[in-house]
Ligand code: NAD
């Protein structure tokens with residue numbers, strides 16, 4: 063069951079190809095999406111790594127001012143701006159003398175394959191992260207994967223590509239990082255089920271009739287995690303857990319029926335694995351992405367780092383409850399897409415991205431997010447065994463149809 067490319071065991075630990083400890087040079091890291099929430103945390107991890115990790119490439123869409131500040135701090139070999147208009151920003155003249163500038167998505171896909179790069183942090187948000195992650199895997203890189211959308215859209219193809227080239231995918235998503243760690247406690251045939259924990263988001267206890275009037279400001283106020291806007295809205299609808307269920311299905315090669323979701327409001331237990339004998343292994347730490355990022359970058363080793371720690375001298379309560387599928391219909395959509403496979407994940411992802419964007423700009427109510435996604439899943443021309451081109455075509459189809467669906471709702 064669990065994939066050899068994901069689960070590091072003792073054999074892999076001793077055979078790890080380029081370990082930072084005692085190695086003559088730092089591991090060189092490409093940070094795709096360096097200006098975002100995960101990107102900034104990655105830079106903090108690198109800064110606290112005592113020279114183990116060197117940011118070699120920084121890439122972002124259009125936040126050029128932040129990119130230049132970051133480049134001044136870490137002196138990367140390359141900075142990539144994917145948005146061509148933003149690449150004309152004056153501020154880019156202030157890049158350090160030894161940092162080169164590249165522009166556009168194609169340049170990013172080419173540079174991410176550079177032999178100088180040891181690890182790639184895939185932290186671009188949404189479907190926009192697929193191409194560069196794919197390029198990194200083609201070049202047999204070790205990818206620290208935050209961009210779950212890559213696996214949601216094209217899980218089987220992505221895992222096959224990694225197996226073919228010998229690339230490794232190490233999860234940054236805290237739940238999948240926890241599961242990767244817990245799986246090391248037993249053999250793959252001994253796993254009964256994965257238990258993905260969910261905070262429940264800001265509307266965990268909100269009455270059903272109030273969901274339609276939720277505002278973007280309310281949905282952006284996550285109780286335990288500080289993240290980019292798209293994933294924060296996904297957490298409020300619990301679509302994030304739907305995406306994570308699909309991510310786990312492909313990453314760990316486990317049927318959707320063996321993955322359950324448990325609501326755990328404190329976000330301390332990051333997920334669990336139940337083994338056949340009833341034993342449950344969990345990973346605990348405060349909600350701080352620096353820990354899973356560091357683990358993915360240093361795997362298979364652990365080091366002291368900047369992530370917050372649990373204080374066991376203070377009283378602490380951990381609680382668990384089942385998710386409410388009535389108020390959070392997105393969960394069933396994720397389960398359905400994980401079970402169906404094929405093009406279902408790509409459609410769910412694209413429809414959700416369009417819906418989130420329109421919800422944030424005030425164009426549709428909160429409750430329309432799962433409704434639109436449901437409609438696109440029902441209407442789409444399903445293919446069971448798509449190629450990457452088929453996936454990209456379905457992504458484009460879903461974006462067009464979702465926009466038309468919104469247009470019809472607004473004009474009603
Ligand atoms: P964010 O919105 O804070 O940052 C997104 C980054 O992607 C920015 O640097 C932006 O410039 C870049 N970007 C966007 N479109 C791009 C494009 N077309 N080309 C190049 N760069 C582009 O997002 P985030 O919260 O850091 O999330 C990033 C990814 O990590 C998402 O897939 C998310 O689901 C995943 N993730 C995030 C967290 C978290 O705590 N933030 C946790 C788990 C997983």
Ligand code: MG
Pocket residue numbers: 235236237306
């Ligand atoms: Mg997560």
